[in-house]
Amino acid sequence: MTQHKCTDCMIKSAAAKNLNIEEFEILENNSTSVSFKKGEIIFKQDAPSLNIAYLRTGLVKIHMKGPSHEKILRIVKAPTYLGIPTSMDEKINQFSATALEDTTVCFIDSNIFRNFIYTNGKFAYEVILELCRNELFDYQRYASLAQKQVPGMVAETLICFADKIYHDNHFNIPLSRSDMADLIGTSRESVSRILTDFSNEKIIEVNNNEISIINKDLLIQISEKG
Amino acid sequence: MTQHKCTDCMIKSAAAKNLNIEEFEILENNSTSVSFKKGEIIFKQDAPSLNIAYLRTGLVKIHMKGPSHEKILRIVKAPTYLGIPTSMDEKINQFSATALEDTTVCFIDSNIFRNFIYTNGKFAYEVILELCRNELFDYQRYASLAQKQVPGMVAETLICFADKIYHDNHFNIPLSRSDMADLIGTSRESVSRILTDFSNEKIIEVNNNEISIINKDLLIQISEKG
DNA sequence: GCCCTGTTGTGACATTTATCACATAAATTA
DNA sequence: TAATTTATGTGATAAATGTCACAACAGGGC
Secondary structure, three states, X not given: OOOOOXXXXXXXXXXXXXXXXXXXXXXXXXXXXXXXXXXXXXXXXXXXXXXEEEEEEOEEEEEEEOOOOEEEEEEEEOOEEEOHHHHHOOOEOOOEEEEOOOEEEEEEEHHHHHHHHHHOHHHHHHHHHHHHHHHHHHHHHHHHHHHOOHHHHHHHHHHHXXXXXXXXXXXXXXXXXXXXXXXXXXXXXXXXXXXXXXXXXXXXXXXXXEEEEXXXXXXXXXXXXX | OOOOOOOOOOOOOOOHHHOOHHHHHHHHHOEEEEEEOOOOEEEOOOOEOOEEEEEEEOEEEEEEEOOOOEEEEEEEEOOEEEOHHHHHOOOXXXXXXXXXXXEEEEEEEHHHHHHHHHHOHHHHHHHHHHHHHHHHHXXXXXXXXXXXXXXXXXXXXXXXXXXXXXXXXXXXXXXXXXXXXXXXXXOHHHHHHHHHHHHHOOOEXXXXXXXXXXXXXXXXHHHHHO
């Protein structure tokens, strides 16, 4: 167990900010901090779920087995809990989490976490808020997914990485073409083609995984009209 | 406000079962019970969200505006809360709810609900469990949606209505063809065609909205292979 | 009864996108 | 370094599905 002190942690979750000194002591004694390198699996579908995972730093993909192959459900950015649903109700993980960048994750004993919910209303409320926000965000993505064509989804995804994750129109996308396809529900080849199309139309510049958005207005337009 | 007594309610939510007598009194004084007929809107996207809606009896569709038209996000069956996410964090509804059958809904003052979370840990925990279960269920549907073809999704939807909602292989589907299309992300015409195909292959029998599953094994096979 | 509106089924066709095949490039291992 | 795997780009093709058009039908209101 990595020595760590939750009280002094600069990256507390909104929920944890409501814990008092005694509760922090309990948290410290029942949690471990673990580093993961890009590509490493944080937890895996079908394995027993013993802990709540809190993503302190880094970027992670949440994915699960689909009918024919792996489906990426969401990309999550620190700080956030990683899959409370997989640990609260179920004995085994219902999905997997894999690091897209170097990350640190704190594993918290599920029983301790549950006790905090039982005994600290503000903690519980913040957990509920996080779950609600995730649900709303997912709903919007799934509405897009169902009604936009593939170029629209590629555009939406690029905009999301630029605006929500990196806050920069120039970034290194931490997903392979194949990952992007699994995220938006299409094929690797289609993603490839659309990126070169966008590149030819001077909407973006692509160098392997390095992406620069040149004509953002047009990209937004493509995303919106589907 | 319809006169009602929550303490004696036979259809309490898992969360509400943890309330004590004083809390039930507060709930009674800050909630109303409303009946909706099939097709009536229970709450509407973009309207102010003032209450938590608890679906006591009936069946409801949750839907939101998509890029091109309405998207049905989920079908929910009583008893359950209806869209806690839309009421907890947001001032206006992020999605709509419409009755698919005659239903009764209890509207609970959001502040009271929030106070129960703050002060009653078991109540909060049950709310969290419900949110988690919904998330997991949605994830599985969206993995299917992304990877199955339309016949597979139609089959999956029919099986879901038979097994999860009506517990009968013979039922009246409360959705129009167009609704089914919005639920699985396809076109009205495709749903129509696939239902007649299934009918021709003696997998199901269709009379308007009356559906009988004849060859369930084959339907499951179609659903699984996509 | 009759009109109007909304739902449904179905054929013809166009479009999108997946699949297959292969070449190339990059990364990893021996 | 060579050899091997893995990721990527791109053309040709086929399959799935959306779109359009129209007919049939049901239900509601007048």
